[in-house]
C-alpha cells in the first residue's frame with residue numbers, strides 16, 4: 001500500500017461499556033462521521049479493544065476497504081499501542097492510525113451534559129479524521145542496549161536486585177553511599193514474621209554480592225550525574241575518599257578504638273547510643289570490611305592531615321604518628337601519601353538503572369510531647385540496637401541511660417551493676433498518620449512493635465509491656481497469627497495512641513494515654529518508652545530523583561509509573577524502583593519488588609536492542625539556516641550544529657536522544673524541523689477543524 | 700475529683716495494677732483461666748459479644764467485652780463490687796458469635812467464682828445460695844399459702860418435696876467449695 005493512494009478512512013467508535021455511551025450519543029457521532037471527507041466506513045462497538053472489536057478493524061483493512069484508521073475511544077495513553085498493533089497485524093503501516101480521545105477528554109469530563117458532550121465528541125472525531133487524511137507511513141527505529149545495570153542503594157532491596165541480575169549474566173554496578181552494604185536491615189535484631197536473626201540471613205547475601213564475578217561493588221560512592229536514555233545511560237559515580245588504603249586494609253579492627261576522645265562521634269550504626277572514632281568500620285559484619293576516616297570527626301592527630309606531608313620527628317628522631325597509623329599492622333592507615341579529598345570519578349555505561357535507596361526513621365526530637373530529651377525515651381530503631389547482640393549493650397536489656405556507664409566500665413575492664421527495666425511501653429504512629437508530619441501509615445511499625453515486645457517478653461517473662469496503638473494493622477501473610485501470639489503472651493495492648501510522656505523525678509517516665517476499650521484515661525509508669533517513629537524518604541532522595549529525571553510523590557517517596565500495573569517502573573524508561581525508596585514496606589515486600597525490578601530490567605535489556613517509535617524530529621538541511629536557536633532548547637541535548645559539505649553549519653538531531661517533545665519544531669523560525677507523526681500540516685488540520693467548528697474545512 | 704460510681708477510679712494507673720499483681724504474686728488472667736475461662740487470652744476486643752449481650756443493652760457497666768479487657772490489664776479489686784457478672788443470664792449469645800471462641804459467658808462465670816473467693820457477693824446471690832441449700836431452688840417460689848388456698852400441695856413436686864433428693868443435694872453442696880467458704884449456714 002503506497003502512501004500516495006487516496007485515503008479511505010475507517011472510523012471506529014467505542015462505547016467503552018457505559019463510560020462513553022453514558023454521556024455521548026454514539027450513534028449520532030457515527031452518523032456524523034459518515035459525512036466527513038474521505039471517510040468510507042463507520043462502525044461502533046461496545047468494547048473496541050476487545051478481540052471482536054479489533055477484528056472489525058482488521059477485517060476492513062484486509063478487505064481493502066480502508067487504508068487509514070481512526071478509533072474514537074478512551075485514551076491513547078493506554079490504548080494507542082493496542083490499536084496500532086491491530087493495524088500492523090492486518091498489514092497496514094501502524095502509523096496510518098489516529099486516535100480520538102472521547103472518553104478521558106469528553107464523556108468523563110462532561111458526564112452531566114449529554115448534548116454538549118455529543119457535540120464535542122463529533123468535533124474531536126472530525127479533527128482526528130482531518131489529521132488522518134494527512135498521515136504518512138513511518139518505520140520503527142531500533143537502538144542497541146547496553147547489557148549492564150546500575151543499582152543504587154545496597155540495602156536488602158538493592159542486594160536482591162543486584163544478585164538476580166548478576167546471576168542472569170548481567171554486569172551490575174552496585175552503588176552504595178555508606179562504607180558498607182546492608183542498609184537498615186543490618187541494624188535489626190530479629191525480623192518478623194518468623195523472628196529469624198537479621199544478620200544471619202543478611203550477611204551471607206552481602207558476602208555473595210562482594211564475591212560475585214558479575215557485580216562491581218562501589219561502596220562509599222554516590223551518583224553524580226546521569227546522561228543519555230534507556231539502553232545507554234552514561235553515569236558518573238563519585239567514589240568518596242576513604243583516607244585508608246583499601247588494598248592494604250584487612251579489616252582487622254585494630255584502629256577502631258584508638259581515636260582520642262575529642263575525635264569520637266555518635267555511632268550511626270547504633271543510632272547514636274554509643275560513640276565511634278573518626279576512623280571506623282561501620283559494623284562487625286560490614287561488607288566490604290574496610291576502615292574509612294570520617295574527616296569531619298578526625299582531629300588530625302600529630303598535626304597531620306592527608307595532604308602528603310611527612311611526619312614530624314620527635315626529639316629522639318622518631319616520626320610522630322597518629323594513633324591510627326601506629327596501630328595499623330598493614331600500613332593502610334598511613335597519612336603520608338597525598339589523598340585527593342574529592343576521591344575518584346568513575347564513569348559507567350549502563351542500559352538500565354534500579355533505585356533502591358531505602359528510608360530513614362524519623363528522629364525523636366520532633367516530638368516534644370514525648371520528652372525526647374530523656375535518654376530512656378528511644379526510637380524503635382534504637383530499641384533494635386539495644387536488643388541486638390552487636391548493639392551497645394551487646395544485647396543485654398538495660399536502661400539506655402545506663403549505656404555510658406556500661407561502656408566506660410567495659411573500657412576499663414571493670415564490672416558494674418546497671419539498672420534493668422521492669423516496664424517497657426511502646427507508642428505507635430509517631431509521625432505517621434499525623435497531618436503535622438506524614439499522613440501515610442508507615443506500614444511496618446505495628447509489626448515491629450509486636451516483634452520487639454514478643455522478643456522481650458519471651459526472654460524476660462517478668463517484664464510488664466504495654467503497647468499503645470491507634471489500631472493494630474497486621475495485613476500480611478502470617479501477621480495476624482503473630483499478633484495473636486503476642487496477646488497470648490500477656491503483652492498489654494491499649495487501644496489509643498498515648499498523648500504524652502512526663503519524666504518523673506526517679507528517672508522513670510509517666511506515659512499518659514487513653515484506653516478506648518475501657519473508656520478511661522490510663523497511666524503507665526515506665527522505665528523505657530519506645531516511639532515507633534515514621535519511616536521517611538532519605539533526605540537526599542529528591543536530589544537523586546532530579547539527577548535521574550524521575551519523579552517523587554507528595555510524600556517524597558519515588559513515584560511509580562502506575563500504582564497497580566507498573567509498580568516498579570518510573571515515567572523514565574529504563575529506570576526502575578524497589579524497596580522503601582518507593583514507600584514504606586517490610587522486608588518481604590522490599591525483596592519482592594527488588595526481584596520484580598530486576599526481572600523488568602532483564603526483559604528490557606535481554607533482547608539487546610529495542611524498538612523506538614519514529615515519532616521524533618528531523619531537520620530539513622535545505623531549509624535550515626544554521627541559526628542555532630533550537631540547540632539550547634532541546635531538554636534532552638539531542639541537537640548540535642554540524643558542518644556540512646558546503647562548509648555551512650546546520651543543525652542535526654541525534655535520533656537516539658530525541659524524545660519527540662516538539663520544542664525545536666515549534667521554535668524553528670524557518671520551519672525546517674519536522675516532528676514525524678505531528679507535522680505542521682497534520683496539526684494545523686486538527687486545529688482548523690476545531691477552530692472553525694461546526695464548519696468542516698474542505699482541505 | 701469526681702469519684703466514679705463503680706469503684707473504678709477515673710484515671711486507671713496500670714502500673715499500680717501490675718504492681719499489685721506482682722506483690723500478691725497472682726495474675727488475674729490466670730485466676731479466671733483456672734476458673735474455666737481459659738480462652739480469655741484469645742480475645743481481640745472485637746466487640747461482637749457486647750453487640751449481642753442483653754447486659755450491655757440495659758446499661759451494665761462491665762459487660763463481657765469490657766470485663767475481659769479489664770481482666771487482661773490485671774484489674775480485680777476495682778471490679779469486686781460490680782454487679783454485672785451476677786446479672787449475666789447465661790443466654791450464651793456471646794459464645795455463639797465470638798470469632799475467637801473465647802466463650803465470654805465462661806468469663807462472666809469465672810469472675811463470679813473469683814468474686815465468691817473474695818466474699819464479694821451481692822446479698823441477692825447469698826439469698827439464692829441459701830434457698831438452693833434449703834429448698835433445692837436458687838430462685839425459690841414464694842407463696843406456699845397461695846398454693847394451699849387453690850388446693851395445690853404446699854411444696855412443688857421437685858427436690859423441695861423429695862426428702863431424699865434434698866438430703867442428697869445438701870450432701871453434695873457440703874462437699875463443694877461453698878462449705879469451705881462458709882458463706883451460708885449448712886447446719887443440717
Ligand SMILES: Cc1cc2nc3c(=O)[nH]c(=O)nc-3n(C[C@H](O)[C@H](O)[C@H](O)COP(=O)(O)OP(=O)(O)OC[C@H]3O[C@@H](n4cnc5c(N)ncnc54)[C@H](O)[C@@H]3O)c2cc1C
Pocket residue numbers: 152153154155156157158175176177178180181182183184185188190191192193221222223356357358359360361380381384444448451535538540544578579580581585586587588590
Ligand atoms: C525499627 C524497625 C524494625 C523493622 N523490623 C522489620 C522486621 O522485623 N521485618 C521486616 O520485614 N521489616 C522490618 N523493618 C522494615 C525493613 O527495615 C525494611 O523493609 C527494609 O530494610 C527496606 O530495605 P531497602 O533496601 O528498601 O532500604 P534500606 O535498608 O534503607 O537500604 C537502602 C540503602 O541505600 C543506601 N542509600 C541511600 N541513599 C543513597 C544514595 N543516594 N546513593 C547510594 N546509596 C544510597 C543506604 O545507605 C542503604 O544502604 C523494620 C523497620 C524499622 C524502622
Ligand code: SF4
Pocket residue numbers: 244248249250251252253254255256290291327328329330331332333
Ligand atoms: S587497622 Fe588498618 S588494616 Fe586494620 S582495619 Fe584499621 S585501617 Fe584496616
Ligand code: SF4
Pocket residue numbers: 428429430432433440441442443444445446447470471472473532
Ligand atoms: S504500621 Fe501501625 S504504628 Fe505504624 S503508622 Fe501504621 S498503624 Fe501506625
Ligand code: SF4
Pocket residue numbers: 748751752753754763786787788789790791792793794803804807
Ligand atoms: S451469656 Fe451472659 S455475657 Fe453472654 S451474652 Fe448472655 S448475658 Fe451477656
Ligand code: SF4
Pocket residue numbers: 741742743744745746747748749763764767796797798799800801802803
Ligand atoms: S466476641 Fe470474643 S473476641 Fe470479640 S470481644 Fe468478645 S470475647 Fe473478645
